[in-house]
Amino acid sequence: MSQATALPTRDAIVATARESIARGSKSFAAASTLFSPATRERAWLLYAWCRACDDIADGQDHGHGMSVVTDAPARLERMRAMTEAALAGKPVGEPAFDALRIVAAETHLPHGFAHDLIEGFALDARDWRPRSEADLYKYCYHVAGVVGCMMAVIMGVSPDDEATLDRACDLGMAFQLANIARDIEEDDRVGRCYVPEEWLVEMDIPPGQHMKPPFRRRLAVLARRLADRAALFEASSRIGTTKLDLRSAWAVLSAAGIYGAIGRKVAAGGEHAWDHRVTTSKAAKIGFIARALVEAMRRQALYPDSPRDPGLWTRPEVLPQRARTQR
Secondary structure, three states: OOHHHHOOOHHHHHHHHHHHHHHHOHHHHHHHOOOOHHHHHHHHHHHHHHHHHHHHHHOOEOOEOOOOOOOHHHHHHHHHHHHHHHHOOOOOOOHHHHHHHHHHHHHOOOHHHHHHHHHHHHHHHOOOOOOOHHHHHHHHHHHHHHHHHHHHHHOOOOOOOHHHHHHHHHHHHHHHHHHHHHOHHHHHHOOOOOOOHHHHHHOOOOOOOOOOHHHHHHHHHHHHHHHHHHHHHHHHHHHHHHHOOHHHHHHHHHHHHHHHHHHHHHHHHHHHOOOOOOOOOHHHHHHHHHHHHHHHHOHHHHOOOOOOOOOOOOOOOHHHHHHHHOO
16 A cells, blocks of 8 residues: 555544544634634644643643653653654644644644744753743743634734734733643642742742642632733733634634632632542533624624723734744
């Protein structure tokens, strides 16, 4: 059998990607159904690669069962090698990385964005911790903000439209800040902490002790701060939906509502926010999707074009140029 006939078809890889998003994120899976068929498939393909990279880095299965890994550098190099092969248009033999090969070729996805995501996993491989709020945002960009940029390209935004890409990045930042607030206890179990060290010092929480009962009330203050920061990025991202077609705007606004609710629930939970993992019910997701349709239809009136808040963190100036040149 020739190599050409032995390779999985695009339909087969899309089917595997669809299974990946269904297993890995019910929220993203629900929002993705609102895209047009072509955009939906490409979103699944991109998700499959992102999910696989995350699973390789953290020794988990579709985002579940995160464990301490002892061979982080080797995992990172394997991830890099397969990603580079995919970006070069070479068949990889791993469905998730062949998914990247397909979506990158179909959308002319800037390779610099993929490199930036891998750098986020490299930070974790080095056992990196954010010292300052700026460090926190840097990490959020690399593991989620850049995914927003890639999704924008998949939805038809030009890689040169920096203003819209910044808004797309904002949504990824909002998602990650909400995730960090929700997952503080889960991260602590594997020796990680993404709450900035300066924030912990400010609240007089000793290193490594933030999940201990005596400090839960102080930690809740910081979780609310994370949720408040997420809300600022989320609000900024909504303005960018005016540059999208109706179905893409509907999907984006649905996801914003669903993930925004997670941050708000963590904030409302106070010191008990981590007693149980915060989730969004199926009924609540349906409600957010319904409200997002109305919002998407009225988005031009609701979100008139306005300058982005200059005080809100944005991608470093070197990143857009690198993203444009590394294709």
